[in-house]
Amino acid sequence: MPHLTIEYSANLDPSGDLAGLCLRLRMALLQTGLAEEGALRVRALPCPHYAVADLLPENAFAALVLRIGAGRSPDDKRRMGEMVMQAATAHFATLLAAPHFALSLDIVENDAALSWKSNSIHPRLRGKG
């Protein structure tokens, strides 16, 4: 944890710079101080088929879902969401200034009893400091 998945309309390639967005959101998550570097997994998935709002060809969306482990305080979760949303809003400032773009973020908490992980990156990064 955390996992951040971005589904987006394929008309954002390449101008939306989704690779750049992944980097930016990874940094935002790191800067919350609430996520360990080795656990960060930000990714973006283009959707080749879509129907957005009134179907203008320039209509586009990016839908972010942040999946986190249970146990953070409501304040911490709100702060995480705000920092991620702020970074995404900055990334898409030009698109949001035109009347064809919808950005969203939802946080989903996992059930600790139904969650498994095996991460070989952690030992490497924890050993660094």
Added chain:
Amino acid sequence: MPHLTIEYSANLDPSGDLAGLCLRLRMALLQTGLAEEGALRVRALPCPHYAVADLLPENAFAALVLRIGAGRSPDDKRRMGEMVMQAATAHFATLLAAPHFALSLDIVENDAALSWKSNSIHPRLRGKG
């Protein structure tokens, strides 16, 4: 809101007309009267790798997840689901008549406290009427 994501086995391209399905499901959502046009984001994601049921090469699936904001009544949610499922069932009538297709729909509600959005389409469409 609402977001409707369709994951499907890539063997449905192109005969399954997923672009047409997106249009049809957008219309179904609009006709519920429970969703604002500017908020509609229907999309479909092909899955290049899959293992369905008994692994016959013609086995296929479409798995719909509708993500909505919290606060609708149980009746409204049931009606939304039924209308979307009806439209998807009509779209896939031929496939459902043969013994190799699995269609599903699940509705997931967001937590309003952990949901953010920025939508530049709304002002344009709200200004229309």
Added chain:
Amino acid sequence: MPHLTIEYSANLDPSGDLAGLCLRLRMALLQTGLAEEGALRVRALPCPHYAVADLLPENAFAALVLRIGAGRSPDDKRRMGEMVMQAATAHFATLLAAPHFALSLDIVENDAALSWKSNSIHPRLRGKG
């Protein structure tokens, strides 16, 4: 049900053999004795854009989400998760032995009141036995 979706960083193609993983996890689900063959839908989605941990180019992830119907006991859910995770761990043994891979599994339960399905595979397979 059950649905098992694997999101993975695209640098796992083709060496990660995601098609083989789908087959292996389908078999693991079948062997739990808790899932009907006709209902199995395992699939994998490559993510072309991603930012993982400290951004080394060899960093990679596979994130599994298993979506099941409500009503199974905590013990059965735990057993399902353990068997799926065990199969995924075996599949990725080489990657997990190197310090650049993150594997995860989360189980999510559907709300029976907000779930619809139409499956034309079931009659064919149920008729077999």
